Amino acid sequence: MEGGQTITLAALSITLLVGLSRAMILFIVTSGLSFVLGVLRVPNVAHGSLYMIGAFAAYSISALFGSGSVGFWLALIFAPLVVALISLIAERSLFCHLYEREHLMLLLFTFALMLILGDLTKIVWGADYRSIMPPSLLQGFVTIFDSPFPKYNLFLLIIGPLVAIGLWLFSTKTKMGKIARAAAVDMEMVGAIGINVSWVFAFAFVLGCLLAGLGGALVSPTISVTLGMDHDIIIEAFLIVTIGGLGNMWGALVGSLIFGITQSFGVLLWPQFAIVFPYLAVVIILTLKPTGLLKSVW
Amino acid sequence: MFGELIRQKSFGVSLAVFLVLLLAPSFLPRFYIYLLAVIFVTALLAMSLNLCVGHGMLFQFHHGVFYGVGAYTAGLLLAKTSIPWWMAFVAGPLAAAFAGLLIGLFCIRLNKLYFGMLQISLGSLIWAIAFRWYGLTGGDDGIHGIPIPDFIASTTGSYYFVLIVLGICLFLMYLILKSPFGSTLQAIRDNPERCAAVGIHVRHHQLKTIVIATFFGGVAGVLFVVVEGSIFPDLLFWVLSLEIFIMCLLGGWFTFAGPILGAAIIVSLRTFVGTYTEYWTLILGVILILLIFFLPEGIMGYNYRQLFRSRTKYAHDSQME
Numbered sequence: 001m002e003g004g005q006t007i008t009l010a011a012l013s014i015t016l017l018v019g020l021s022r023a024m025i026l027f028i029v030t031s032g033l034s035f036v037l038g039v040l041r042v043p044n045v046a047h048g049s050l051y052m053i054g055a056f057a058a059y060s061i062s063a064l065f066g067s068g069s070v071g072f073w074l075a076l077i078f079a080p081l082v083v084a085l086i087s088l089i090a091e092r093s094l095f096c097h098l099y100e101r102e103h104l105m106l107l108l109f110t111f112a113l114m115l116i117l118g119d120l121t122k123i124v125w126g127a128d129y130r131s132i133m134p135p136s137l138l139q140g141f142v143t144i145f146d147s148p149f150p151k152y153n154l155f156l157l158i159i160g161p162l163v164a165i166g167l168w169l170f171s172t173k174t175k176m177g178k179i180a181r182a183a184a185v186d187m188e189m190v191g192a193i194g195i196n197v198s199w200v201f202a203f204a205f206v207l208g209c210l211l212a213g214l215g216g217a218l219v220s221p222t223i224s225v226t227l228g229m230d231h232d233i234i235i236e237a238f239l240i241v242t243i244g245g246l247g248n249m250w251g252a253l254v255g256s257l258i259f260g261i262t263q264s265f266g267v268l269l270w271p272q273f274a275i276v277f278p279y280l281a282v283v284i285i286l287t288l289k290p291t292g293l294l295k296s297v298w
Numbered sequence: 299m300f301g302e303l304i305r306q307k308s309f310g311v312s313l314a315v316f317l318v319l320l321l322a323p324s325f326l327p328r329f330y331i332y333l334l335a336v337i338f339v340t341a342l343l344a345m346s347l348n349l350c351v352g353h354g355m356l357f358q359f360h361h362g363v364f365y366g367v368g369a370y371t372a373g374l375l376l377a378k379t380s381i382p383w384w385m386a387f388v389a390g391p392l393a394a395a396f397a398g399l400l401i402g403l404f405c406i407r408l409n410k411l412y413f414g415m416l417q418i419s420l421g422s423l424i425w426a427i428a429f430r431w432y433g434l435t436g437g438d439d440g441i442h443g444i445p446i447p448d449f450i451a452s453t454t455g456s457y458y459f460v461l462i463v464l465g466i467c468l469f470l471m472y473l474i475l476k477s478p479f480g481s482t483l484q485a486i487r488d489n490p491e492r493c494a495a496v497g498i499h500v501r502h503h504q505l506k507t508i509v510i511a512t513f514f515g516g517v518a519g520v521l522f523v524v525v526e527g528s529i530f531p532d533l534l535f536w537v538l539s540l541e542i543f544i545m546c547l548l549g550g551w552f553t554f555a556g557p558i559l560g561a562a563i564i565v566s567l568r569t570f571v572g573t574y575t576e577y578w579t580l581i582l583g584v585i586l587i588l589l590i591f592f593l594p595e596g597i598m599g600y601n602y603r604q605l606f607r608s609r610t611k612y613a614h615d616s617q618m619e
Contacts, residue, residue, distance in 0.1 A: 094591075108547065238415060238418065286412065286419070
């Protein structure tokens, strides 16, 4: 805004769209975190690491198939599955033996998992920067309000709502989803009617981590994939689920929208301190509404 | 109070340890003296956090910020102004306590996880400012080669300074915890409802605790500047905060000296394992998992289990423990 520059309506709309597409990534990642929080009641600190592994796995898979369009689409499918497999192994081999213990132990375990996965990523992929090209279909720009807007971000704007609808259908229409929702409210009762609670937990954990992997795979063409992206996302994700209401999927959506949009408007208004804006928004929301915007399942 | 203190066996032990540490520079190589100084700084930081976490059951998730504020205040004053060194050293903890008061005023109205999350958010604001304001803070690189007064600039000098300040701070913390104020704080931890019912202003009390804890956190920050002579934004990053949280848990967060043990273990591990491999966090993670599975009492300490039994009902009700 220095130099008497005025902000045009077009610039505002583009900023809004960029913020929305960022919010879609955030939503996909945080909906997974929120799901685990809701059912297992554990803030999964390793969630960001799984997101990072999703991005690295997407890079490797797409490189395996010649970095073309086919590679990208395969990466989008298989990278989340790789992440799901990793989380399933961690859950069945170690995590599931801790469900009877204090919650703090579960939290500590996810912290240990974050430390281990972070270094394993370093061992497997190294500390270099990686980048992935979006498929040719999604390369380039479309013109919206006379300004260029990346096609890939448009794609994100479509995927985000699809994931939201999918999750909503899953949790309201399928048996497994209903069990998971019931488990979030009263775990003991779910166990009492003869459902294997341990497997419900495993399922919820793996589904949550799968979403982290999907988020990582989706974000990989828009940023440079590198170590440390786990640290950045996990704090944002925790704050989003907190302002949205713990364990509430729609809360994750609302929180992501607020976070993404304040972030992109921050870039427009004051680029140097853009990262301050979303944090300020969180402060304001938690000051006005201490338990988050929507109802928490806790 | 002093008579009771002197009669305790642990007092004699700590006095002996203190004396040995005073003599340490005469028989230990320089590297170990430096390592001990780093352990002392981290131990003070963990102890200050434990005032909130262990004794007050406040989920102070971003305590590292106050450490960083103390370090940045002292470091910037030393590097960029010509005020006497002792004023910079006093300003550090005061700035940290002020930041603690400001952030505490916001957070104190919330409970448990929400308290921690709001604190992470507010702390990240401060981190973002330190990280981005290149003109003042040096941004990502931080500031190195901060002028330290001559008498504490050497390894041995800084070692003695850190040791003496640590001793004074630990003694003060002990007095605070043994005072009626400390007892009230622990009563609030064990049963906030009943404390409110007998007329204790729970929130005021917790806010005072936060200010005290952040003050000591700021002292640790100043000591960091003395030992390292540099400041950088990682001091304020949440990963460090989580690490000191782990130190408290590891050593035993319902014990007085537990965090010192936790800090010593983690700092030594990082230093020694770090010389053999660059993957020390991997090893830390594996050790943490081994502790969770095989030595939960080693993490929490026996006292924790005793306390936890009596608290199981509340833990279940609030779903956060």
